[in-house]
Amino acid sequence: MISSAAVLLGEQGAGATSIDRVLAHSGAPRGSVYHHFPDGRAQLIDEAVVFAGDVMATRIAAAARAGDPVAAIDAFFALWRDRLAGSGFRAGCPIVAAAVAADEEGPRWADSAATVFVRWQETLCDLLVAGGLPQPRGRRLAAFIIGAVEGAVVMCRAERSLAPLDAAAVEIHDLLVHALPGRSEPAAEAGDASRS
Template structure:
């Protein structure tokens, strides 16, 4: 009888949390099993290739959750700039709650495994693509050309990711909030310029 699916979810979620706090190399397989509460046999059942395949699943899950958060923010806010600012505020709350010990599980894992591990690298590429795609769609809704929207979405994603690392180092949310505010201002100004050129 195969282990329940809940064990797989528990293993991936536990790995995601441990990777964001300790990094990939410093997180042992036994630590993942113990913290998840899953039987050790379920690890080998779902992840026969070991910790690297757990890392792949953790990056994919983190990417899906981030994309879902952005999707919700883009849906309920008035502009991409507002969505980015809202996302930054959520990140600051989350980091403060952990005492700035937690980082991004995608970044911490990719910095150690990419590009050598192709599967994890592909998972990371997928995670970032989802995020950029969602922001780009919202920017198109704001009136940007699709090509420009994608470039700006890439800029916003990269800037926030760098600010997340800086905030962890400084143990302060300032870098995230300032970066989000400046990105929002950039997007608003470019939207205003576009509308002025387009005319009534």
């Protein structure tokens, strides 16, 4: 149910992620909702936000283990590229969906979303610092990267095109190549983002 709620959050937003839709998507029996989520829909969505945040943090950390910050960030963009293309531009970020709906029914969703974004930024910052950047710049770049990815995903969904994500991927790749000590490679061309 949590996984289904995360998928539905990303595709339809918090307002449309009802208990009935989660049950239909997951195939879970209705009684299990009240057993596992005594606070109902608000608790289910909150736990889906935490779950989705954990999944992405694990993927970022796995890419980071290779030790190459540029390759790890390229992989982060590639993940979103695959998700968008594979879903026909329906897939979006459940964290963003919860954050923008937080004032409607679940004020705690904003806190959960903020916690997830901070965790992602810390993971990326650690990766950039390990690559040779000073911590203040690593922290700023990590926030910038998360913001760029999330904004590009929204634009891709609206335009039904990968162009915004590809543009952001190329620019951030080149920025990192020039910012990280000891890196040097030619600037990417605008159509090269699919290499990531």
